[in-house]
Amino acid sequence: MTTPARPPLGRSLLRLFTVQGSWNYERMQGIGMGVAEQPLIRDLDGNGTAYHAAVARAAHFFNAHPYLCGLAVGATARAEHDGVPPQQVERLRTALCGPLGALGDRLVWAGWLPLTSGLALIGVALGLGLWAIFGFLIVYNIGHVALRWWALRAGWAYGGQVATALREPVLQRAATLSAPAMALVAGVALPLVVHYLTGGFLSWTRAVLAVVAAGGFVLLRWQRARLTGLRFGLVLLALAALIGWFWQ
Amino acid sequence: MSIALYRVDDRLIHGQVVVGWGKPLNARFIVLVDDSVRSSDQEQELYRMGVPPDIEVVFASTAEARQRLSEWERDPRTGILVFGDIDTLAALAANGHGVSRVNVGGLHHRPGRSERLRYVYLSDGEAVKLKALAAQGVEVTAQDVPTTRPVPLEDFT
Numbered sequence: 001m002t003t004p005a006r007p008p009l010g011r012s013l014l015r016l017f018t019v020q021g022s023w024n025y026e027r028m029q030g031i032g033m034g035v036a037e038q039p040l041i042r043d044l045d046g047n048g049t050a051y052h053a054a055v056a057r058a059a060h061f062f063n064a065h066p067y068l069c070g071l072a073v074g075a076t077a078r079a080e081h082d083g084v085p086p087q088q089v090e091r092l093r094t095a096l097c098g099p100l101g102a103l104g105d106r107l108v109w110a111g112w113l114p115l116t117s118g119l120a121l122i123g124v125a126l127g128l129g130l131w132a133i134f135g136f137l138i139v140y141n142i143g144h145v146a147l148r149w150w151a152l153r154a155g156w157a158y159g160g161q162v163a164t165a166l167r168e169p170v171l172q173r174a175a176t177l178s179a180p181a182m183a184l185v186a187g188v189a190l191p192l193v194v195h196y197l198t199g200g201f202l203s204w205t206r207a208v209l210a211v212v213a214a215g216g217f218v219l220l221r222w223q224r225a226r227l228t229g230l231r232f233g234l235v236l237l238a239l240a241a242l243i244g245w246f247w248q
Numbered sequence: 249m250s251i252a253l254y255r256v257d258d259r260l261i262h263g264q265v266v267v268g269w270g271k272p273l274n275a276r277f278i279v280l281v282d283d284s285v286r287s288s289d290q291e292q293e294l295y296r297m298g299v300p301p302d303i304e305v306v307f308a309s310t311a312e313a314r315q316r317l318s319e320w321e322r323d324p325r326t327g328i329l330v331f332g333d334i335d336t337l338a339a340l341a342a343n344g345h346g347v348s349r350v351n352v353g354g355l356h357h358r359p360g361r362s363e364r365l366r367y368v369y370l371s372d373g374e375a376v377k378l379k380a381l382a383a384q385g386v387e388v389t390a391q392d393v394p395t396t397r398p399v400p401l402e403d404f405t
Contacts, residue, residue: 025366026357061356063259091284095291098262098298105263163293 003081004043009074011039013152016070027061033073034059040077040156054080057089064097065104067147072096074155075162084160092160099166103175107147111178116140118185125189125196212236250321251279253328257353260285260332261295261305264353268393269328270303276325277304281313281340282332310339317346334374341386350381352390352404364404367392375405 019032037058044050058076062069072093079089116136123132154165165171198206216232252273257265260280269275278299285291286309296305308316313329317340320327331337334355341347354367361369368390370378382388382401389398 026363026369028356061258061358063262091288091291094259095285095294097259098266099294101263102266102298160290163290163297166294166297 003078007077007156008039008042009152009156012036012073012077013070013149015039016073016148016152019069020066027059028063029066029069030059030062033062033069036069037073037077040073041080044080050080053086054089057086057093060090060093062093062097064100065108067108067144068100068104068151070148070152071100071155071162071165074152074157075159076155078156078159082159088160092162096162103166103171106175107178108144111174111182112143112147113140115178115182115185116143118182118189121189121193122185125192250323251317251327251329253351254337254347254349255328255330255351255353256332256334256337256355257330258332258355260330261298263298264393265328265330266299266303268395272394273326273328275303275328277306277320277323277327279306279308279313279320279327279329280331281308281310281329281336283309283336286312310336313340321346334377338377338381341381341384347386349387350389351398352378352388353392365390365399368404370405378405 015036015038016032019029019036022031022035023029024031034055038055041051041054041058044054054077057080058073062072064072075096076089076093079092084092116139119139120132120136123135128135154168155162158165198209201209216236220227220229220232252275253269255265255269260282261278265278270278280295285295286307292305292307295307299305306320320329331340337347337350341350352368355361355369355374356367357363357369360371361374362371364370364375378388378401388401390401390404391398
């Protein structure tokens with residue numbers, strides 16, 4: 001087997017942005033993974049048999065955090081070039097689902113996204129207006145695209161030894177610090193946002209809002225298995241619209 | 249406590265196991281029963297990375313699991329036992345080894361399997377093996393996470 005000196009990682013990265021596009025219960029992200037891996041394994045040796053078999057393997061069932069899928073794409077493509085036995089390639093993909101999902105959740109969903117959103121909310125509350133929103137979109141996506149690019153490159157660099165990439169101190173430190181940093185920003189943002197949002201209300205309506213917020217918090221904790229913040233928010237919106245309609 | 253959950257899941261250890269079940273059960277150890285993972289340090293390291301450091305992960309082959317099952321059942325901590333296929337489950341439950349309840353948490357698409365639930369794909373042979381286990385007295389239900397309804401075996405085989 002030969003490993004390309006200049007693998008088309010850029011093309012694979014572009015395709016990785018669509019990895020959720022073909023999500024389904026049968027293969028979850030599998031089809032998207034196959035599409036993203038295809039440029040990296042296009043030149044596998046043989047009369048096309050190795051290539052076709054590798055694409056089919058790449059499109060098998062897979063599910064992980066979408067920003068870190070590239071790590072599995074790069075690692076399995078490299079493993080295919082290195083001549084790793086097919087069964088071992090499949091086992092590598094399966095083994096990556098859990099850690100990539102857990103790491104992505106900690107880094108992004110519970111870290112980078114609420115952290116940058118909180119900073120944007122602070123900016124809006126302090127009067128920066130649309131600039132805060134544009135700033136959020138730019139900063140969040142710099143981190144997002146950088147993470148996707150790092151994942152793909154690291155996967156390709158390490159192949160079957162990809163666990164080494166996940167042990168990198170910078171990554172481990174980011175995963176450890178992301179939750180406390182997010183909590184700090186959320187703590188700062190909350191009173192500022194409450195002050196900003198309730199600025200136009202009369203004092204007694206602020207008291208009503210405080211009761212509704214406290215009641216909602218308790219209700220969400222109590223009924224956490226059945227009630228979500230989204231559902232509760234939608235019910236509140238409907239109630240507010242109804243009350244406003246009668247008020248007029 | 250003991251083993252609170254015997255789970256068949258071809259993704260083995262992932263978010264649904266660690267967070268979905270692990271948190272409400274307050275699991276303190278997870279046993280992964282898989283012959284291939286048992287013999288691969290790389291794979292073991294990857295699976296360990298998906299688990300918080302305060303939860304112990306034990307890797308066991310099917311033979312080792314048969315030997316140590318009663319030891320895990322006596323463990324004062326709560327544990328989860330995960331295996332990736334029905335053959336491993338059948339080997340473990342054979343001869344009354346103490347597996348009384350099994351959770352089918354995720355068996356995904358492969359050639360030869362058909363969809364039974366959104367997260368359960370089974371071949372006819374696998375469905376027969378699950379029914380045989382049920383006939384031996386093992387309670388088999390499908391349930392991906394604790395917040396969903398457990399589906400009885402007869403509804404997905």
